[in-house]
Amino acid sequence: MYDVKEFLRRYAKFLSEINHTSVLLIEIDYEEVYVGRATPGADDLNDALTMASEHLASHREENKVLLSTLGRTRNAYRDSLKITLEAQYNRKHGHGKPGIEVRFLGIPSILLKKSQEGDKDYRARIDQLRRQLTNVAKEKFARKYENASKVLLKDYERRLSKFFDAARTTRWLHLEWGKTGKDLKHRVKF
Numbered sequence: 001m002y003d004v005k006e007f008l009r010r011y012a013k014f015l016s017e018i019n020h021t022s023v024l025l026i027e028i029d030y031e032e033v034y035v036g037r038a039t040p041g042a043d044d045l046n047d048a049l050t051m052a053s054e055h056l057a058s059h060r061e062e063n064k065v066l067l068s069t070l071g072r073t074r075n076a077y078r079d080s081l082k083i084t085l086e087a088q089y090n091r092k093h094g095h096g097k098p099g100i101e102v103r104f105l106g107i108p109s110i111l112l113k114k115s116q117e118g119d120k121d122y123r124a125r126i127d128q129l130r131r132q133l134t135n136v137a138k139e140k141f142a143r144k145y146e147n148a149s150k151v152l153l154k155d156y157e158r159r160l161s162k163f164f165d166a167a168r169t170t171r172w173l174h175l176e177w178g179k180t181g182k183d184l185k186h187r188v189k190f
Contacts, residue, residue, distance in 0.1 A: 002164075004028070004062045005053070007089045007100065010163040011067060012049055017159055020071040020085055021045040026052050027066040028059070036070075045069075065089040072109070073148070081106035081148060085156075100164065104156065106149050108141075 002010065015021060022042040026034040033055045034048040048067075056062060068086045084105040091099070110129070113122045133141060 002089075002099075004056060004065055004089065004091065007065060008049060008052055008067070011087055011089075012045060014160055014163050015045055015069060015085075018071075018156070020069045020083070022070045023048040024068040024070050024084070025066065026068075027064075028052065028055055028062050029064050031055075063091045073106075073152070080109045081145065081152070082109055082112055083152070102156070102160065104149070104153060106145065106152065108145050 021044065023034060023036040023044050025032065025036065026048050034051040036042070036044050036048065052065075066086065066088050068084065071083045071085070073081045073083065086103040086105075088101045088103075089099065111126065113119075117125070
């Protein structure tokens with residue numbers, strides 16, 4: 001429905017609206033066009049779009065775009081989520097897959113390594129947090145961030161619908177803390 005330039009223009013408007021302007025990566029047909037600084041709060045969306053536009057001007061028939069950004073919710077530091085948004089656009093996409101996919105990853109800030117924290121200190125802090133939380137407290141912890149993620153997903157879906165005509169959307173929410181491998185299950189309760 002959209003060409004590559006139109007997708008980038010519309011998606012950039014969405015990113016600007018939600019103040020998610022720290023670009024990690026733009027890839028066009030598996031070629032890195034822009035690699036960002038990975039600093040939350042950095043505003044390099046315009047620079048990234050300029051690089052992508054220059055690339056598109058010199059190439060024809062681009063099919064796939066991957067645009068990844070980094071941001072944070074505006075809550076107090078302890079309760080905030082560090083968010084990575086990844087949008088994938090495919091002009092030609094077979095087997096019933098969507099032309100545009102947006103993926104959201106939210107990690108509670110309390111689980112992230114602080115800028116001046118050493119590896120051993122970080123591991124010790126996370127181990128202490130894990131030991132302090134009982135199974136009930138872990139469930140409450142997970143539910144709190146799951147609910148925050150659900151609210152953000154609904155808000156992003158509403159905002160995206162202003163910029164893109166979508167016949168159908170599908171939401172998947174994966175959330176587990178302290179589990180690995182075969183124990184991971186996705187939840188789709190909205």
